[in-house]
Structures are given as structure tokens and as C-alpha cells.
Amino acid sequence: MYFDTGLDSASFARAKIFQNLKDDGFIVNPDGSYETWKAGGVIEVNGSMIIQGPSFTGERLDLLVSKVDFSLPEEKRLASQQEALQAVTSWIRAKMFLDGKASSIDPGAAFISNLNAPDNIQVLLAPVNLSNLCLAAERSKTQETRDHYSYPELTGMNAVAFYAGTMLYRIFTGVEPYLSGAAFSQDIKEGVFLPPHLACPGLNRNLCAVIQSMLRLPAEKKNKNGPDNIAGLLSLLTDSENHIVSVSSLFSQISAEESAQIENEKKQFFSGKNKIVKTKRFILKHKALLIITGIVIVFVLFFTADIINSIKQRPTTAGMSSDNVIITYYEAFSAFDHLLMDACVQGADKTDIKAAINLFAFNKVREAYEYSAASVITAQEWLEKGGELPAPNVFGVTDMSIDRLSGNEDSSQITYRVNYVLWYLEEYSVTRSDILVLKRDKKNNWRITEIQRTENKN
Numbered sequence: 001m002y003f004d005t006g007l008d009s010a011s012f013a014r015a016k017i018f019q020n021l022k023d024d025g026f027i028v029n030p031d032g033s034y035e036t037w038k039a040g041g042v043i044e045v046n047g048s049m050i051i052q053g054p055s056f057t058g059e060r061l062d063l064l065v066s067k068v069d070f071s072l073p074e075e076k077r078l079a080s081q082q083e084a085l086q087a088v089t090s091w092i093r094a095k096m097f098l099d100g101k102a103s104s105i106d107p108g109a110a111f112i113s114n115l116n117a118p119d120n121i122q123v124l125l126a127p128v129n130l131s132n133l134c135l136a137a138e139r140s141k142t143q144e145t146r147d148h149y150s151y152p153e154l155t156g157m158n159a160v161a162f163y164a165g166t167m168l169y170r171i172f173t174g175v176e177p178y179l180s181g182a183a184f185s186q187d188i189k190e191g192v193f194l195p196p197h198l199a200c201p202g203l204n205r206n207l208c209a210v211i212q213s214m215l216r217l218p219a220e221k222k223n224k225n226g227p228d229n230i231a232g233l234l235s236l237l238t239d240s241e242n243h244i245v246s247v248s249s250l251f252s253q254i255s256a257e258e259s260a261q262i263e264n265e266k267k268q269f270f271s272g273k274n275k276i277v278k279t280k281r282f283i284l285k286h287k288a289l290l291i292i293t294g295i296v297i298v299f300v301l302f303f304t305a306d307i308i309n310s311i312k313q314r315p316t317t318a319g320m321s322s323d324n325v326i327i328t329y330y331e332a333f334s335a336f337d338h339l340l341m342d343a344c345v346q347g348a349d350k351t352d353i354k355a356a357i358n359l360f361a362f363n364k365v366r367e368a369y370e371y372s373a374a375s376v377i378t379a380q381e382w383l384e385k386g387g388e389l390p391a392p393n394v395f396g397v398t399d400m401s402i403d404r405l406s407g408n409e410d411s412s413q414i415t416y417r418v419n420y421v422l423w424y425l426e427e428y429s430v431t432r433s434d435i436l437v438l439k440r441d442k443k444n445n446w447r448i449t450e451i452q453r454t455e456n457k458n
Helices: 009-015 061-066 074-098 128-142 156-173 184-190 205-215 226-237 256-285 287-313 322-334 338-344 351-370 379-384
Strands: 002-004 025-028 034-037 041-045 048-052 110-113 122-125 394-406 413-423 429-440 446-457
Touching (some): 025 074, 061 074, 156 226, 322 429, 379 394, 379 413
Antiparallel strands (some): 002 048, 025 034, 429 446
16 A cells, blocks of 8 residues: 655655654554554655555545546446445445544545445545545646545544535535635535536435535534434435445436426525625625724714704795894894804805904903803894993894885895994994895795995994
């Protein structure tokens, strides 16, 4: 028995590989007994270092499975399927007989003998480190991906069950459950494959369910049931005398109606599954970006909602008559209420509004320094209290009179003259005469659209 390491003599010596190959292999008999197999020496063949051991005649399990060819005539195909099924079942039993002893799970490291005599089949399970080394060297040359069917998170009989599922799927359907490509490993991890009952119409439904459960083991977060799957599998594949059933007995005829239904299910599966898988993988791939985008969207929605709410709460001139809009405008000026002033204006000069904003800011700063609340009083309030001078904290409009010059409430435009006295914080006042033009806006509310002003300092 020879194992090709794929290394030249210099590389083999540097790696000290033979010194580290101390683990045992096992030759397992049909009755469950076994003997150890140990590597015995190293020879060089065509420049490659070969590790040799005791003789064993058999075929590699993975090659037996890959020999199943659905392009062959039915008789030959069934024979190759039967042989591969016998080999896989014997391999499963050998792993069970060893009861957890360390041996390679890779089908490429298992050798099956005496397939023509089912009651005398032996299985060689090569040492773990030796088989891993040689299979890695072989597959690096051929770019074979079969070793990718192993899943690191699966151990023991769960790993055996998963490998068994991949091989049985290949035997009964003629294709691998997972398509090679960029998403190969991800398909295994997520359990993305065409269900056996759709890939192989007519195959025993209970057997299909067990194979599907085996293939989904890597995708199971908890409660991995590999041992139960294996027990269920063996009960379906063996008869009362513990012999492997014929492949043909595992199939039943399906009607044209059932065949059409299966084809329809297959189309629905590919259509729905592709959308789900693509969506899920897009989310996983762009998770960070999606989280950031989600936060931004939430912020934008919150900010937009706040703006909309603020707009709704802003003062308007809804329901006001034209002269009431004028009164509101000048009273708001006296109170530094620039928002209400702005609601009364549309297109008119905003000098008063800017003055109100500046005076509001000035007043707040002064309040902070002087620790005094309400340091400014309106001119009208000051006048009602007697209007005593000096008045350094007085601001606002007094002595206001309003005269309509043209238009009425039923027209689209009204012109007014407004005379008033404006008191400043600097203890002086000015007499103003404003000509105001008011028009209705889109919501039919009166707004000041033009201000023409003359003033004289008192």
C-alpha cells in the first residue's frame, strides 16, 4: 500500500514528515473486528517521496462513487450504483464499529475490498495525518474540490452522516449536491441544494428525507442528529438479514401527473430559493453598509418628521382678516417674535424681521450677564404703566393707526397706511408711516407682500 506525499526528497526531509506520522490506520472486518495499519517506510518514485505500508487490495471510496455514470446503459449504471451503495454502507458501518477511534473521515482515505463478496468486505481507513497530507498534494494538482465536502464544525458521526449524504446524493442523482463555484462553501454552510426528491423523482421518500437531513447538518445551529440519520439510513438500505437492498427496489414508478407536479415544484424551488439566497447573502455581505444606511434612514425620517412637525406648528395667518394681519405683525415686532412676523410676510422687505432677531439675541445675552429676566418690556406695556422717562429697557410700537387706502376683504389685494411710533432701547423713538400691500397666498391667507416706509426721528 503506497501513499504519495507529492514532495521531493529535500522538501520531505525538511518537513520531517515521516517522524510526525505516528497515528494508526484501521482495517475493519464485516463482523466489527479490526486490526491496525501502520506506515512502514519511505521510498522515492520518479522524484516523489512515497510512504509505504502493509499490503491491502481495494478501491478508493470516492472513486467508486464518482464512477456512477448516468450516461451508461441502465444495466451497467445500476451495477455501478449498487457497488457504490455497498461501499458507502460498508464505510458507514466501519466508522460505527471503530466507535470514535481517530481515523480519516474523507472518502478519499477509505479503501473498500471484496465488493464482489458482500459478506466478506473489508474497509481500510487510512491514518488521519498521512491521508490528509497525500490527499492535499493530489488535489492541489487536479484542483479537485471533493475534500471541500468536509465541514470543520462537524465531528464524529455528524461528520460521517454529512459525508454519507453527499455520496448517496451523487449515487442516486448522478450529480453533486453542491455546484462548484464561488458560493460552493457558502452553499454547504447554508444548506443550499436541490432536495433529493426533486433531483431524483421516484426515489423512496423516506430515504430522500434522511439524505436531505444529512446534507443540512452544517446549516443546523443546534440539535445535530447525525447518529439518528445514520440509524435511519441503515434501516432503509438493509433487509432483515442485514444485506444491502437493490438500488432498483428503492425506486417506484411515478405517473405523468406526478412527474409534471415534481417539475413544477422544481421550478418553484429554483425561483424562490434563488431570491431568498441572493437576498440573504446580499444582506450578510453588505451588513455594515446596510446598518449604517438604516441608521441614516432612521435619522433622516426622524429629522424629516421633526421638520414636518415644526412646519405644522409654525404660526400662520389662517383665519385672520387683513387688518388683523397688520396688527399681529407689529405686535410680534414689539415682542421680538420673528417667527410670527415671518408668517405675516410673503415677499416684503424683511428688515424688521432681521432687527427682531438681532434684538432677541442681544436681549438674551444681556439677561445672561445681568441675571435678570424680562429685562426688556414692550413699549405698549410701558405706556400703560405711565410711560415714565428715562426708559432704557423699552422697545416696541405705540400710537398705531391703520387706514385702508384701497381694496377690501373680497378683493385679491388691499393697501393700508400704518402710522406708529417705534421706541428703541437707546431711549429714543421714531415716527413711521408704512404703506403696506397685502395679497392672498396659495392657501387664501392674507400676507404682507410690500412695505414702503418713511420715518422721522423724534
